[in-house]
Amino acid sequence: NAGVTQTPKFRVLKTGQSMTLLCAQDMNHEYMYWYRQDPGMGLRLIHYSVGEGTTAKGEVPDGYNVSRLKNQNFLLGLESAAPSQTSVYFCASTGGRQNTEAFFGQGTRLTVV
Amino acid sequence: AQSVSQHNHHVILSEAASLELGCNYSYGGTVNLFWYVQYPGQHLQLLLKYFSGDPLVKGIKGFEAEFIKSKFSFNLRKPSVQWSDTAEYFCAVKNKAAGNKLTFGGGTRVLVKP
Numbered sequence: 001n002a003g004v005t006q007t008p009k010f011r012v013l014k015t016g017q018s019m020t021l022l023c024a025q026d027m028n029h030e031y032m033y034w035y036r037q038d039p040g041m042g043l044r045l046i047h048y049s050v051g052e053g054t055t056a057k058g059e060v061p062d063g064y065n066v067s068r069l070k071n072q073n074f075l076l077g078l079e080s081a082a083p084s085q086t087s088v089y090f091c092a093s094t095g096g097r098q099n100t101e102a103f104f105g106q107g108t109r110l111t112v113v
Numbered sequence: 114a115q116s117v118s119q120h121n122h123h124v125i126l127s128e129a130a131s132l133e134l135g136c137n138y139s140y141g142g143t144v145n146l147f148w149y150v151q152y153p154g155q156h157l158q159l160l161l162k163y164f165s166g167d168p169l170v171k172g173i174k175g176f177e178a179e180f181i182k183s184k185f186s187f188n189l190r191k192p193s194v195q196w197s198d199t200a201e202y203f204c205a206v207k208n209k210a211a212g213n214k215l216t217f218g219g220g221t222r223v224l225v226k227p
Contacts, residue, residue, distance in 0.1 A: 033215060040122065042203060042219035043157075050212065058214075090156065094207075094215065099145060099164040102205075102215050104157040 003027065006091050006105035013081040013112045021076040021108050023091030029103075030096035032074035033058075034066060036087040037107075043090065049074055050096060081112045115140050115211040119204055119218035126194055127226050134189040134221050136204030145207040146187040147215075148178055152200045160202070163187065174198070196227045 004025045013019055023032060030051050035043040035058075045058030049068040063085060065077045074093075078085060088109050094102040116139040126132060138144065146163040161172025168180040178189045187204060204218040 031213065031215075035217070040219070042119075043217040045214065045216070048214060056212075092157075092215065094213075096213060101145075101147060101159055101162050104149075106156045 004091055004093055004103050004105040006108050008108060009106060010109050011111070013110065015082060015112060017081050018077070018079050019081065021089055023074045023076070023105055024072055025093040025103070026072060027093060027103065028071065029093035031094045032068065033092045033102070034064070034074065034076045035090045035092065036060065037090060038087050046076065083112045086110060086112045115206060115208060115214070115216045117204055117206050117216050117218035119221050121221045122219065123222050123224070125224045125226065128196055129193050132191045132194045132198070132223065134202055134223070136187045136189065136218055137185050138187070138206040139185065140206065140208050140210065142208060142210055146178070146180060147205040147207070148172065148176070148187075148189050149203045149205060150200045151203065157203065160189070194225050196225050199223060199225045
C-alpha cells in the first residue's frame with residue numbers, strides 16, 4: 001500500500017521561482033490537506049479539499065494555491081517563492097466522515113534562497 | 114474557530130521516568146481526538162485515537178490518553194519512557210462542526226536522556 005506519496009522530497013528554489021508540490025493518495029479519501037511545519041509552530045493548515053474539484057483556505061493560505069482536479073491528487077503551488085516559505089510541507093488525507101484518521105506523506109523540505 | 118493547545122513546548126526526561134503531555138481543545142461538541150508522533154527526520158505517525166466509548170485509550174508503544182470531556186482535555190501518558198521515545202508529539206482534533214478539518218496543536222518536543 002502506497003498510502004500518501006509526496007513529490008519531491010527536497011527542493012531548493014530561488015526567490016521568485018515557482019513550483020508545484022504533488023500529493024497522491026490511493027485510499028479513496030475525500031479530504032486532503034496541505035500543512036507546513038516550522039520550528040516551534042506545529043503544523044499549520046495551508047489549504048484543504050473536501051473532494052474532487054473543491055478547495056478551501058486554511059490558517060496560512062497566502063502565497064499558495066491548490067488544485068484538486070482528481071480525487072487522488074492534491075497539488076500545492078507556489079507562484080513566486082519567498083524565503084518565508086522555507087519550511088517542511090506535509091500532505092495528509094482522511095475520510096470525510098467522523099471517526100476516520102489522517103494519513104501523512106513523508107514531507108517535502110523546501111528551501112527558498 | 115477550533116483550536117488545540119499543547120502547554121508544554123519542550124520536555125526533558127530521564128529513561129524510566131513517567132511522561133504526561135497536556136492537550137486542550139476549544140470545541141464542546143462531538144470530537145475525534147488524536148495523538149501523532151514524529152521521530153527525528155520522519156513524517157507523522159498515529160499513536161492513538163479517540164472516537165467514542167471508553168475515554169481511556171491505549172495506543173502503540175505503551176502510550177495511553179484520557180479524554181475528559183468536562184475539561185476539554187486529551188492528555189497523553191506513558192508510565193516509563195525509553196530513549197527511543199525522543200520525538201515531537203502532536204495533539205489533533207477533528208469535529209463535524211468545523212467541517213471535519215484536522216487541527217493540530219503546536220507540538221511538544223520530548224527528549225529522553227539515556
